[in-house]
Amino acid sequence: MADEPGIFEIMYSTRAMRRLKPDPIPEDTLKKIIDAGIRCASGGNMQDWAFIIVQDTERKRFIRDYYWNTWQQMRGGGTLNYDDMPAPQQRMLNAASHLAAHMDEAPALLLAxxxxHYPPIASMGNERASRVVIYGSIFPAVQNILLACRALGVGATLTTIHCFFEDQLKEKLHIPNDMEVAALIPMGYPQGKFGPVTRKPVEEVIHWDEWGNTRA
Known part of the structure; x- marks a missing residue:
């Protein structure tokens, strides 16, 4: 335990790892990651989540094909214009393209x-509040999973492009109609190294007491 990185070191070095080795992740490690994920709070402690770990080659290729086609449509339609982006973002998109093309080579694809809907609020007719609660429950679990991956040396990244083919995905994996896939997380041991993440200065994102009241 003494040699494990501390929580702040993990937070400050959890990069999106998009270039992954095909080496299998032990089942005990996968279980430990998910178990850490569900330590988070959930609305009303409903714990209305489920996690599908896709390791089967044919199913991974199915997901890769839909994901890659959607990615190509986004690029071809001008949604992602490389020429207008600074170099760091271009590098990020190159890595994202690699992930899209090779997603089936990741040893595990995790669907969160x-x-x-959240029944107590949905019954009141406030759809927005209901969805805020469900996403406010699943995404803390997703972040816990990403942090647990980092702590155990597993590379991972949060993706949401599956939303464009969620109906086909749910049919393929027999996901019930009243469940949503909130995140698709490719997982594998990274080809690169973990390291510091670059973010805006914290002073630029804090507003004190009201919007626009910032401090240098």
Missing amino acids: CTRD
């Missing part, structure tokens, strides 16, 4: 699923 949640109920598509």
